[in-house]
Amino acid sequence: MLVNGKWVENWQPVQKADEQGRFVRQVSEFRNWITPDGRPGPTGEGGFEAEAGRYRLYVALICPWASRTLIARRLKGLADLIPVTVVNPTLTDQGWRFGGYPGADEDPLYGSSYMHELYTRADPHVSGRATVPVLWDMKRGVMVNNESADIVRMFDTAFEAIAPSDLRLYPAALADEIDVLNRQIYESLNNGVYKAGFASSQEAYDEAVDGVFAMLDQLETRLGDDRPYLFGDELTETDIRAFVTLIRFDAAYHGLFKTNRRQIADYPHLSAHMERVLRLPGVAETVNMDHITRGYYSIKALNPTGIRPAGPAHVRRLLDVVAAD
Numbered sequence: 001m002l003v004n005g006k007w008v009e010n011w012q013p014v015q016k017a018d019e020q021g022r023f024v025r026q027v028s029e030f031r032n033w034i035t036p037d038g039r040p041g042p043t044g045e046g047g048f049e050a051e052a053g054r055y056r057l058y059v060a061l062i063c064p065w066a067s068r069t070l071i072a073r074r075l076k077g078l079a080d081l082i083p084v085t086v087v088n089p090t091l092t093d094q095g096w097r098f099g100g101y102p103g104a105d106e107d108p109l110y111g112s113s114y115m116h117e118l119y120t121r122a123d124p125h126v127s128g129r130a131t132v133p134v135l136w137d138m139k140r141g142v143m144v145n146n147e148s149a150d151i152v153r154m155f156d157t158a159f160e161a162i163a164p165s166d167l168r169l170y171p172a173a174l175a176d177e178i179d180v181l182n183r184q185i186y187e188s189l190n191n192g193v194y195k196a197g198f199a200s201s202q203e204a205y206d207e208a209v210d211g212v213f214a215m216l217d218q219l220e221t222r223l224g225d226d227r228p229y230l231f232g233d234e235l236t237e238t239d240i241r242a243f244v245t246l247i248r249f250d251a252a253y254h255g256l257f258k259t260n261r262r263q264i265a266d267y268p269h270l271s272a273h274m275e276r277v278l279r280l281p282g283v284a285e286t287v288n289m290d291h292i293t294r295g296y297y298s299i300k301a302l303n304p305t306g307i308r309p310a311g312p313a314h315v316r317r318l319l320d321v322v323a324a325d
């Protein structure tokens with residue numbers, strides 16, 4: 001990680017743990033917003049007006065947080081406006097690196113070797129992990145934001161004048177309910193699987209796994225009235241947040257993170273929801289199972305040999321079927 005702008009060598013992917021051995025995720029530090037006219041958003045500074053071709057999104061295809069932003073970018077019709085750079089799926093002892101793997105890009109802006117170079121370019125004294133996603137302003141040469149939740153929200157509204165869209169990922173009428181369900185899904189599912197995987201005590205693991213499966217059961221029941229999406233007929237950002245974890249679950253979390261009481265394939269409504277989102281235009285292109293399994297199973301602290309499991313076959317089969325349709 002970076003400490004006052006310097007990369008600290010003894011990098012640990014396990015991140016932080018609290019005194020009970022629970023995994024603690026770092027808080028994002030660049031929180032500016034792109035807005036239609038460049039006025040400041042809910043946090044950070046102004047000066048980031050929506051413009052075609054001005055901003056670049058840096059992502060890892062293994063990463064569920066980055067994938068949220070990639071899906072929002074596709075569904076909101078922003079693919080031609082906001083170019084993407086994909087990092088190598090394997091975390092190195094210097095964090096994310098560019099190039100060197102099929103489907104991984106070089107840094108087209110500065111030829112950086114590692115993601116942390118962009119962070120120190122943005123702030124020479126930055127401290128913390130050099131995470132993805134990163135939204136970069138190519139005009140001013142600064143980092144706009146590195147928090148996926150913010151990036152999804154700004155993609156939902158900021159570019160309406162340039163790329164109008166009927167889809168509202170965060171409609172005002174549902175805002176409060178979305179916030180509540182998002183928080184629950186984040187705590188027990190999106191981050192819950194990581195809490196299970198990176199737990200350093202049995203108690204922390206047990207607590208996390210209970211939370212993961214309580215939330216899966218709750219979502220399965222919610223979708224049981226045959227509503228297509230979590231809030232009814234229309235897709236919202238909450239569906240995207242659930243999807244990015246569901247699509248990785250059977251292939252990565254079930255084995256590597258030991259969230260193995262059940263698979264998503266055992267939940268008919270969740271499976272149908274996952275496939276429904278996967279079939280939305282452009283979404284399947286954001287899912288790269290090779291990057292996902294390569295990335296997760298190369299986390300040395302959890303899998304020292306780096307050996308990747310052969311299965312499960314059903315996730316790859318689903319992706320093949322959707323790609324062929």
Ligand SMILES: N[C@@H](CCC(=O)N[C@@H](CS)C(=O)NCC(=O)O)C(=O)O
Nearest residue numbers: 063064065129131132133146147148
């Ligand atoms: N709050 C961030 C979290 C992003 C995050 O944790 N990304 C992980 C990959 S899934 C990362 O880049 N980790 C690198 C590291 O911890 O060094 C967001 O949602 O945007």
